Amino acid sequence: MDGRARDSLPFVGMITVVLVQTSNMVVTKMAMSNGNNKYILVFYSNALSSLVLLPCPFIISRRSGSCPPLTFSVLRKMFLIALIGFACQMCEYVGMEQSSPVLGMAMMNLIPAFTFILAIILRMEKVNWKSSSSQAKLVGTIASILGAFVVTLYKGPPILLPPSPPLVQPRHLLFLLSRQSNWILGGFLLVAEAFLISLWYIGQAFILKDYPVVLNLMFYSTFFSTILSGLLSFIIVREPQLWILKVNVGLVAILYSAMVAGVFRATLCVWCLKKTGPVYVSMFKPLGVIFAVGLGFIFLGEMLYLGSLIGATVIVIGFYGVVWGKSKEEEDKTIEGSSRVGEGLASSGDTIPLLQSKASSV
Numbered sequence: 001m002d003g004r005a006r007d008s009l010p011f012v013g014m015i016t017v018v019l020v021q022t023s024n025m026v027v028t029k030m031a032m033s034n035g036n037n038k039y040i041l042v043f044y045s046n047a048l049s050s051l052v053l054l055p056c057p058f059i060i061s062r063r064s065g066s067c068p069p070l071t072f073s074v075l076r077k078m079f080l081i082a083l084i085g086f087a088c089q090m091c092e093y094v095g096m097e098q099s100s101p102v103l104g105m106a107m108m109n110l111i112p113a114f115t116f117i118l119a120i121i122l123r124m125e126k127v128n129w130k131s132s133s134s135q136a137k138l139v140g141t142i143a144s145i146l147g148a149f150v151v152t153l154y155k156g157p158p159i160l161l162p163p164s165p166p167l168v169q170p171r172h173l174l175f176l177l178s179r180q181s182n183w184i185l186g187g188f189l190l191v192a193e194a195f196l197i198s199l200w201y202i203g204q205a206f207i208l209k210d211y212p213v214v215l216n217l218m219f220y221s222t223f224f225s226t227i228l229s230g231l232l233s234f235i236i237v238r239e240p241q242l243w244i245l246k247v248n249v250g251l252v253a254i255l256y257s258a259m260v261a262g263v264f265r266a267t268l269c270v271w272c273l274k275k276t277g278p279v280y281v282s283m284f285k286p287l288g289v290i291f292a293v294g295l296g297f298i299f300l301g302e303m304l305y306l307g308s309l310i311g312a313t314v315i316v317i318g319f320y321g322v323v324w325g326k327s328k329e330e331e332d333k334t335i336e337g338s339s340r341v342g343e344g345l346a347s348s349g350d351t352i353p354l355l356q357s358k359a360s361s362v
Helices: 003-033 038-053 053-062 072-098 101-121 132-153 173-178 183-210 214-236 248-278 277-280 287-301 307-351 354-360
Strands: 157-160
Touching: 003 038, 003 072, 003 132, 003 248, 003 287, 038 072, 038 183, 038 214, 038 248, 038 287, 038 307, 053 101, 072 183, 101 132, 101 183, 101 287, 132 307, 157 307, 183 214, 183 248, 183 277, 214 248, 214 307
Parallel strands: none
Antiparallel strands: none
């Protein structure tokens, strides 16, 4: 595999991560709208993800002799990451229930801003406001966020009707959308989710420096999340019949959330974070609005509006601005590093002219 193909892997990986995350939101929305309990969905999803990842620590420890030791300090950091991740899940589900899934998709686009601010505060990201790459990242981020809010807040006239009724008829969807009394509380919870996801990115980046084993990290954090979600579910959900799994959209949501969104997406996201850093990973979040519009149109029977088309166009423009700024920044670093090596060789040549003359005479 050549260098360009290798460098494009995080780009393709993050596109896949956002697509899987958005599709998981649509599937979970179907399940909750058909009466499935949100706490039980979270618990079963985390438990199944932990079961799938269970062999990873044993396989990796046997095959890799360079695996770093799992100290109490690392485990403590993993538990904190799991606590943040579980808090993200609860804020998302409860916030969407108290307000609207539409508001949840809008607040998701606050993640790049929160991550960028946290990375600057923790000195993980250096910003030169005079450079074109930093300006492109800033303008692209603002454009992506503005485009996402256009998609959410401005509908406009419908331009394309769904080809068929939704695959699943949500019984409680109108109730969720019309519930206005706790809209402010739901909005605050969704803002808190965006901040916690940004904090989760930063925390993962710090742990990967001390323990760069992605699959082991995913297992332990998912295992701790299972314990936390299990304790909360057993306390809140007292009806035994709600724990019985049925062959319906709820079971599909659990399997998809655990296998695809939990194991595959989270592991791929951590791998991309290890390769590129938290700011680059968070920049792909605005693309989720575009995917949500398309998936909602196909699976939920939602109409495509003019505002969605305009907002999606603005998001794509801003997205490519961010990607260009990041690639420009990496290119400048490469050129700067090459020039320093050239200067070092030139200075070395100036200090040993006798060696050069002897080498030329041989």
